[in-house]
Amino acid sequence: MTDQSTFPDPTYRDTVLAPLFEGVKAHYAAHMGAINRAHLVMLVETGILSASDGAALARALTEIDAEVEIPKLTYTGEHEDYFFLVEAELRARLGDLGGALHTARSRNDMDHTLFKLALRSRGAETQALVLALAEALIAKAEAERDTLIVAYTHGQPAQPTTFGHYLSAAAEVLLRDAARLDAALEGLEHCPMGAAAITTSGFAIDRHRVAELLGFDGPLRNSYGCIASVDYVTGLYSALKLVFLHLGRVVQDMAFWSSFEVGQLYVPNALVQVSSIMPQKRNPVPIEHMRHLASVTCGRCDMVVNTMHNTPFTDMNDSEGEVQQAGYAAFESGNRVLRLLAAMVPQCGIRADRVQANADAACVTITELADTLVREEGLTFRRAHEVAAATAKSVIAQAAPLSDGFEAFSAAFTAQEGRAPGLDAAGYGAAVSAKSFVARRDRFGGPAPTVLDAAFAAYRAEYCELRDVLESRQARWRAADTARDGAFAQVLEG
Structure with a gap:
């Protein structure tokens, strides 16, 4: 069978190669230029290319950067991708030497x-x-x-x-x-x-040098x-x-x-x-x-x-x-x-x-009342929980805030324990106060002010460490850009 077709097939061109080419234009062009320059510097510094050949390639790359308007390029299929377009431009200017830039590298x-x-x-x-x-x-x-x-x-x-x-x-x-x-x-x-x-x-390539010129670690x-x-x-x-x-x-x-x-x-x-x-x-x-x-x-x-x-x-x-x-x-x-x-x-x-209204309607501080009964009345937590639950049920039924529930609490406590509570109205009020609730949670990781202050300091230290790492990387990239430009200029001078 004789195959008379030529690459690329029109459908393959339109469905794959052209969209890829557009992506290269939008995202890769500046990086391609950096790679070309870094690779050329390395080829000259290692002696794989002569200084004169390197200078000619550097001049051609500079001309391409200045003359080829990448955003206006349209994929025609003449060149398989952006990489081959650049090589074709080099060969149009330098003849066979234009292909020397690809020494010891691949599209991969x-x-x-x-x-x-x-x-x-x-x-x-x-x-x-x-x-x-x-x-x-x-x-x-x-x-x-x-x-x-x-x-x-x-x-x-x-x-x-x-x-x-x-x-x-x-x-x-x-x-x-x-x-x-x-x-x-x-x-x-x-x-x-x-x-x-x-x-x-x-x-005899120098991989470390190319990495350095591109700002990699x-x-x-x-x-x-x-x-x-x-x-x-x-x-x-x-x-x-x-x-x-x-x-x-x-x-x-x-x-x-x-x-x-x-x-x-x-x-x-x-x-x-x-x-x-x-x-x-x-x-x-x-x-x-x-x-x-x-x-x-x-x-x-x-x-x-x-x-x-x-x-x-x-x-x-x-x-x-x-x-x-x-x-x-x-x-x-x-x-x-x-x-x-x-x-x-x-x-x-x-x-x-709204916080106060929702807190009142839902008795959100009731856990601290149970905890207070354990600490001050000597109840087990389960018995204290039952008194607290009865108190909450009573005030919710009355559509009253928990802070107004001392009588309901006293009745529930007496009914269960067979004695009056030692906790008076003031003590009860403190036990069901949202502010007191938060202040008592002063264990590591809790919401009490002193604990949060320590957390803020820790978070800021973590933030600063991560910020410093990022800024260090970016500084390395900027330094590499400067170093690459300088090394390329030296190659350009021959």
Whole structure:
């Protein structure tokens, strides 16, 4: 059979190669230029290319950067991809020498280096936003350290705590998520360049030098793993997903707390939309947008990770162009959540009247009455619990606040214990006070002010450590850009 067809098939061109080319234009062009320059510097410094050949290639690369308007390029099929377009431009200017730049490298190691460069910049931006939100949560927690709220379990009023205590819990989870994201970002800090197709090269290349010029911490050791390992992808998107899975739960609380029936969270007018038909309604729709964007981000992360499932441990397109490009949308939607939540948290407040009403209606301090009976009346907790339960049942039936329930308490205690309680009205009032409830919870991790102050200091230390790591990485990248420009300039001079 004689095959008269030529590459690329028009349908393959339109359905695969053209979209990939557009993705390269949008995301990879700057990184491709950095890789070309770093690789050329290394080839000249190691003597694999002569100084004169290196200078000619450097001039041609500079001309291409200046003359080729990447955003205006349209895929024609003349060149298989952006990599071959650049090589064709080099050969048009330099003849056969134009192909020398590809000495000791492959699209394989270049692709994964491009992906890592693209992911690390996106990951750093997101990590900075995560840390900004963490700082906003900590600052708001400090400001609301003593602000009472009703805490809910199973959707029901449970116990009093403070807004600062609640926000501290959210900040603590976010800091753990930031640490997981930091570890995943560290997985991007080793360079695949020099792995070539999969086994390195017979040329005396300097992988460490290329890694240094591109701002990596060093080369990724195993050359097979440089091409076959996708844990830098799966690890990053898994860590990214957890940020928004966990934040989505906090956002859901904001929706519940700001509902008319609960009403303990006040969302300011700047973040509220009015119904187009019902003028009495205050709709805090930014909360809904954060909730669905967090879920969309989780889904996008799952898409990337699940695409890697049951793929071969080798070079494959499943971990490359289209998947990588699609995954970037997770950073876009996630960053919107982080920015909006960081803007919203400082502006929200707690409605003390609604907290008090809900606390009264649900007897949320009743546990402390039982605890007080154990400490001061010598009852076992179960017997104390039964007295407290009878007291709560009585005041709820009367639609009275627990603070007005001393007579009901005294009657329940006497009926069960056969004696009058030693606890007087003042003692009872202190036992069922929400402020006293919180103040007594001064164990490690509790909501009492001194305990929270210690927690704030710990959170700020964690925040500063993670911020310093991120800033150190970014400083290394900037230094590498400067060093690469300088080394390239030397090659250009011959």
